[in-house]
Amino acid sequence: MIAESRVRLFLSAVVALALTALPLPPWLDVARPAFLVLTVLYWSINAPRSGGVALGFFAGLMLDVFQGPLLGEHALALSIVTYIAVREHQRIRSKPALQQALIVFAALISYELVLVIIDGWTGRPVSSYARWIHPFTGALIWPPAAAILGYGAGRRA
Amino acid sequence: MAAFGTGADRPLYGRSGSPGFKFTLYAVLSVVTMYLDQRQHYLEHVRYVLQAAAYPVQLLVSSPPAAWRWLKTSVQDRQALRAENARLNAQQRDLELRSMRFEALARENAELRGLREALPPVAEKWLPAEIVSIQQSGLRQQMVLNRGASNGVFKNQAVLDAHGLIGQTIHVGPWSAEVILITDPEHAVPVRIDRTGLRTIAVGSGASLALPYLPANADIKVGDTLVTSGLGGVFPEGYPVARVVAVHRDAVQPLAQVRAQPLAQIDSDSEVVLVWFRGNHPAAPGAAETKGPGGDLKSGDPSHQPQRVVHPAPAAAAAVAAPAAAAAPSSAPAPGTAAPPPAGHQP
Known part of the structure; x- marks a missing residue:
């Protein structure tokens, strides 16, 4: 059971990573949701034992390779968000989809906040309002994304 | 930090440590990673390996646009290809003419600078x-x-x-x-x-x-x-x-x-x-x-060397070559003439 969900988890993470790295025109790129963060959040809430903080850390490390100037930056931010999601997974899971989307929005905002703080500490004051757009699109895409990710599992349960 | 692991949900995670412990571990790991990466290049090897791991995904992601470009060029009709060919021919002729001129200019430049032979282009x-x-x-x-x-x-x-x-x-x-x-x-x-x-x-x-x-x-x-x-x-x-x-x-x-x-x-x-x-x-x-x-x-510190020679020089130079020193601005020729000797005598 856990082994099977690990395969699904790994595959969905790779697809999410590919979606994150997919070249898009600039106007669309700004609004691109953080697919990998959403995927990690989904698994942390719905299968906290198969992924957990380790998933957050390694997914963040891959994000660092793809788009981080600093190795470990996204890893830390995603570890924090994952830990909170794993800790509170039962409470989040029992909420209706709309409230879940709001929680995900808060999680994405805090994720971005950690990144901004680290950027500031390491002397990269690259501030742009564009970086705050993706939490909104991420929250919007959460209900369908969760439905897609939970498709097979939901049928069995 | 470790106190996070002592929550009520602990029994759920008996198998591989509590999430609080794991979180502390990974958080410390990320901070150490960041520190090492920020303090320049301790992690070049790690990056090298991770970049290799990331490459298949990057390749996968770039394949749709690449396939689209390939498709576009392979279904281009004869007319368009012929037009492009003509355009490229014209462009090549232009470039050849310009490079001819460039070679002449390079030679002229080399002669003007008194170099014995024209330099090869800087790009190897x-x-x-x-x-x-x-x-x-x-x-x-x-x-x-x-x-x-x-x-x-x-x-x-x-x-x-x-x-x-x-x-x-x-x-x-x-x-x-x-x-x-x-x-x-x-x-x-x-x-x-x-x-x-x-x-x-x-x-x-x-x-x-x-x-x-x-x-x-x-x-x-x-x-x-x-x-x-x-x-x-x-x-x-x-x-x-x-x-x-x-x-x-x-x-x-x-x-x-x-x-x-x-x-x-x-x-x-x-x-x-x-x-x-x-x-x-x-x-x-x-x-x-x-x-x-x-x-x-x-x-050999040339900005100081000539001056060290020039400073004692004025007395001698003024005595020996007084007319020349008077005609020319006194200090301007001195570094030029004085520069070679120290360079020679330094080693």
Whole structure:
């Protein structure tokens, strides 16, 4: 059971990573949701034992390779968000989809906040309002994304 | 921190440690990673491995656009191909004519400078590379190329296209290399204004370049071309970088606000060129370093040497060559004539 969900988890993470790295025109790129963060959040809430903080850390490390100037930056931010999601997974899971989307929005905002703080500490004051757009699109895409990710599992349960 | 692990939900995670413990572990690991990466290059090997792991995904992601380009060229009709062929022929003729003129100019230049033979071009060899992925989000302007250490690509290598400078490599993996574009806010390139020779620094500002260090009365206007100045030790001298598109002079500001648009056409490129430069060429970045004040200081401190000779000289020089010293400005010829002896007697 856990082994099977690990395969699904790994595959969905790779697809999410590919979606994150997919070249898009600039106007669309700004609004691109953080697919990998959403995927990690989904698994942390719905299968906290198969992924957990380790998933957050390694997914963040891959994000660092793809788009981080600093190795470990996204890893830390995603570890924090994952830990909170794993800790509170039962409470989040029992909420209706709309409230879940709001929680995900808060999680994405805090994720971005950690990144901004680290950027500031390491002397990269690259501030742009564009970086705050993706939490909104991420929250919007959460209900369908969760439905897609939970498709097979939901049928069995 | 460890107290997080003692929550009520602990029994659930008996198998592989509580999430609080694991979280503390991974958080510390990330902070250590960041620290090591920030303190320069302790993690080059880790990055090398991770970049290799990331390459398949990057390749996968770039395959739809690549397939689309291939499809577009393979179903192009005869007419379009013939038109393109004619256009390329014309372009090649133009370039040949221009390079003929260029060779003549280079020879003339070499003669004027009194060099015995014309110098070879500063670029020794180049390698076309395909753009695997590109990120132009304002915060980060970077791209990934499909050439890496296995092709001899090295860190801080210059990347050009047919129109101008694109950027330099920052991380090299085994089969791929990450390139920071000159428009990235963390990148700065030393440039020279081609028309006036004024040197300054062009800093990336997202989609364009800014010249933040020019005084308000600097001689610069819209349409000026910026070329690399050869300082900084990465790019050789004389490669086109950008064209000035806006100059703002505010009466209360001591500095002019200048914006320049890169000449390289990154949006329409699918291929760029990695360049190796001749190290011993006068225009090469390495040569500029040894030729510049820093390099000369290592080999005998010339700015002090001539003066040490000149200082005792005036008495003798005035006595021996009084008419010449009186005719010419007294100090100007002295360093020139006095420079060779110390260089010879130093070793």
